[in-house]
Amino acid sequence: MKRKSLLLPVTLISCIIFIALPFGSATEFSFRDGGKTKHSLAAYRWILAQEDFLHYLGVSLRLALGAVLITLIIMVPTVAWLHLKAQRYRPLMEFLTLLPLVVPVVALSIGAQSALPEALQSSEYELSFMYVVLAMPYTYRALDIGMSAIPLKTITEAARGLGASWIKAITYVIAPVIRNAVIGSLFLTLALSLGEFTLTSLLHWDTFPTWVTSVSQQNIIGAIALSVFSLAAAFFLLFAIGLVTMRSKSDAMEGHK
Amino acid sequence: MSSATLEIQGISRRFGDVVALDELDIKIEPGELVALLGPSGCGKTTALRIVAGLESTDSGHVLLRGKDMTEVSANHRNMGMVFQAYSLFPNLNAEENVAFGLQMRKVPKLNRLAKARELLEVVGLNTQAKRFPHQLSGGQQQRVALARALAIEPDVLLLDEPLSALDAQVRANLREEIRRLQLSLGTTTLFVTHDQEEAMSISDRVGVMNNGRLEQIASPDELYNKPASAFVASFVGLMNRLPGVLDSKIVEVLGQRISVADNNLSDGVVKVLIRPERVSVIQDSQDTNATVITRSFLGASSRVICQMRDGTVIQSLVPSAGTGSLNPGDEVKLIIDEHDVLVASV
Numbered sequence: 202m203k204r205k206s207l208l209l210p211v212t213l214i215s216c217i218i219f220i221a222l223p224f225g226s227a228t229e230f231s232f233r234d235g236g237k238t239k240h241s242l243a244a245y246r247w248i249l250a251q252e253d254f255l256h257y258l259g260v261s262l263r264l265a266l267g268a269v270l271i272t273l274i275i276m277v278p279t280v281a282w283l284h285l286k287a288q289r290y291r292p293l294m295e296f297l298t299l300l301p302l303v304v305p306v307v308a309l310s311i312g313a314q315s316a317l318p319e320a321l322q323s324s325e326y327e328l329s330f331m332y333v334v335l336a337m338p339y340t341y342r343a344l345d346i347g348m349s350a351i352p353l354k355t356i357t358e359a360a361r362g363l364g365a366s367w368i369k370a371i372t373y374v375i376a377p378v379i380r381n382a383v384i385g386s387l388f389l390t391l392a393l394s395l396g397e398f399t400l401t402s403l404l405h406w407d408t409f410p411t412w413v414t415s416v417s418q419q420n421i422i423g424a425i426a427l428s429v430f431s432l433a434a435a436f437f438l439l440f441a442i443g444l445v446t447m448r449s450k451s452d453a454m455e456g457h458k
Numbered sequence: 459m460s461s462a463t464l465e466i467q468g469i470s471r472r473f474g475d476v477v478a479l480d481e482l483d484i485k486i487e488p489g490e491l492v493a494l495l496g497p498s499g500c501g502k503t504t505a506l507r508i509v510a511g512l513e514s515t516d517s518g519h520v521l522l523r524g525k526d527m528t529e530v531s532a533n534h535r536n537m538g539m540v541f542q543a544y545s546l547f548p549n550l551n552a553e554e555n556v557a558f559g560l561q562m563r564k565v566p567k568l569n570r571l572a573k574a575r576e577l578l579e580v581v582g583l584n585t586q587a588k589r590f591p592h593q594l595s596g597g598q599q600q601r602v603a604l605a606r607a608l609a610i611e612p613d614v615l616l617l618d619e620p621l622s623a624l625d626a627q628v629r630a631n632l633r634e635e636i637r638r639l640q641l642s643l644g645t646t647t648l649f650v651t652h653d654q655e656e657a658m659s660i661s662d663r664v665g666v667m668n669n670g671r672l673e674q675i676a677s678p679d680e681l682y683n684k685p686a687s688a689f690v691a692s693f694v695g696l697m698n699r700l701p702g703v704l705d706s707k708i709v710e711v712l713g714q715r716i717s718v719a720d721n722n723l724s725d726g727v728v729k730v731l732i733r734p735e736r737v738s739v740i741q742d743s744q745d746t747n748a749t750v751i752t753r754s755f756l757g758a759s760s761r762v763i764c765q766m767r768d769g770t771v772i773q774s775l776v777p778s779a780g781t782g783s784l785n786p787g788d789e790v791k792l793i794i795d796e797h798d799v800l801v802a803s804v
């Protein structure tokens with residue numbers, strides 16, 4: 202027990218140093234104005250002065266929300282169905298969902314693009330679909346683990362036996378019970394979509410990450426201020442989502458393994 | 459609500475090559491508790507799930523009060539089901555769990571919670587109403603599950619090994635409680651188990667299944683004393699299996715000639731099945747035929763294990779009074795009670 206009590210603070214402190222040191226240094230650097238001692242908000246004023254800043258932020262947010270919606274409408278029901286009715290296909294899914302990690306992004310982008318309907322190929326929203334595919338190795342696992350932790354099939358059958366229609370079983374039992382796994386997977390999709398660069402630029406679309414890259418070639422301190430801003434925004438988002446899930450998480454779910 | 463008759467007529471179900479159920483027929487009278495007993499994989503759960511509407515059939519019918527329910531979906535069957543374990547809704551507390559079925563039936567909140575409280579009291583959990591499933595012990599969870607199944611005033615109560623995840627003491631208490639409740643409510647009940655003691659102790663009738671078929675369905679007494687087959691005999695209680703010779707309805711075993719009931723075996727070498735309590739141990743006999751190996755004291759009775767001259771081991775259950783002087787190595791004479799001797803092919 203003694204070792205455990207020491208392990209935790211050591212790990213925590215190492216993590217904090219690992220994350221906070223580079224972030225702190227970058228933050229400090231982003232406030233520099235000319236010399237080592239003089240600090241100002243110049244770099245941040247420069248960001249806001251870029252007329253495209255809000256535009257590309259908006260584009261990325263829209264595409265990310267699209268990806269989140271697709272995950273919610275297609276991924277979540279699929280994984281739930283696998284758990285309820287098609288357990289034997291889970292190993293296959295496990296393998297399939299790993300493919301986006303194995304297939305090179307170039308092959309993936311061209312191949313996946315030509316598989317999409319014509320109308321979508323010429324719309325930036327094709328990226329939302331691509332992001333869902335790229336996030337799949339993570340979202341599938343988040344959902345799969347979340348749903349394996351509860352006897353979803355049994356409690357669904359119990360609900361059915363007690364008179365719940367499928368719709369009611371989903372709203373009263375399945376949805377509340379898998380909610381945390383779903384929120385986790387949606388957050389993964391959101392985070393990945395907001396930061397995706399390679400595939401986006403291969404397909405010649407412009408989003409916030411590609412815009413940041415091109416802009417940063419003109420102003421190095423401005424570029425660092427931008428990444429500090431993005432990181433801080435991501436942290437804030439994470440924190441906000443964490444708060445929401447924690448508050449609405451009934452204690453019923455806590456400790457339920 | 460008056461009790462309902464439940465009929466399972468010629469139900470078959472295969473999963474790929476596996477025949478889970480093969481023309482299963484059972485009729486359960488109103489208010490009766492029937493246990494389905496059988497080895498693992500014999501199709502008990504499948505039968506129960508088909509009755510509940512959670513599994514489809516390849517052929518056959520499920521009738522409730524004479525009405526065909528085969529095509530009715532699970533949520534319209536009004537059957538209360540208790541699963542082996544972990545079936546409570548983890549996001550709802552005990553009373554909300556119990557009230558769930560009533561909520562689905564649009565019973566107003568106050569009424570359904572009142573009813574849930576009432577049922578929790580019946581299963582002895584009135585102080586735990588606000589607890590969530592993970593805050594309850596396994597036995598308490600199963601009580602809540604039972605209360606939840608009873609809350610909808612089901613036409614039929616279906617229990618799939620509801621006690622198998624619990625320890626012996628809790629299991630014995632809860633099974634008596636299930637029986638007490640079932641009798642007082644008069645609910646027609648199908649109880650699946652692979653524990654023969656459990657099945658025999660609380661059922662009106664026990665159906666013994668093997669390979670998707672019903673081998674015999676009868677009262678516990680009849681099943682024990684007049685098993686229809688060697689499979690039933692050895693599945694229900696302990697049986698000695700001794701070599702014997704059959705000759706025109708007389709079997710010779712342990713040097714005794716015993717007449718046996720009608721059977722379709724041809725004369726020759728057979729297997730003779732005898733309950734341990736039908737074998738008595740005579741001490742101080744002139745013509746001994748066995749040697750005592752061990753004697754274990756079980757309370758009112760003792761189990762004596764002996765070895766015959768030909769090496770066959772035979773078990774006997776005798777009243778403890780009077781066998782205190784038996785020691786391993788003693789020469790004794792074993793005598794078989796001529797009632798209820800069963801023969802089977804080797």
Ligand SMILES: Nc1ncnc2c1ncn2[C@@H]1O[C@H](COP(=O)(O)OP(=O)(O)OP(=O)(O)O)[C@@H](O)[C@H]1O
Binds near residue numbers: 498499501652
């Ligand atoms: N969904 C399924 N898919 C494939 N095979 C199945 C399925 N359900 C049951 N089986 C098979 O059908 C047979 C009967 O299974 P069932 O669960 O009814 O047995 P059981 O008598 O309840 O056994 P146990 O005492 O172990 O619970 C088994 O061989 C089992 O492997």
Ligand SMILES: [Mg+2]
Binds near residue numbers: 502503504
């Ligand atoms: Mg079973």
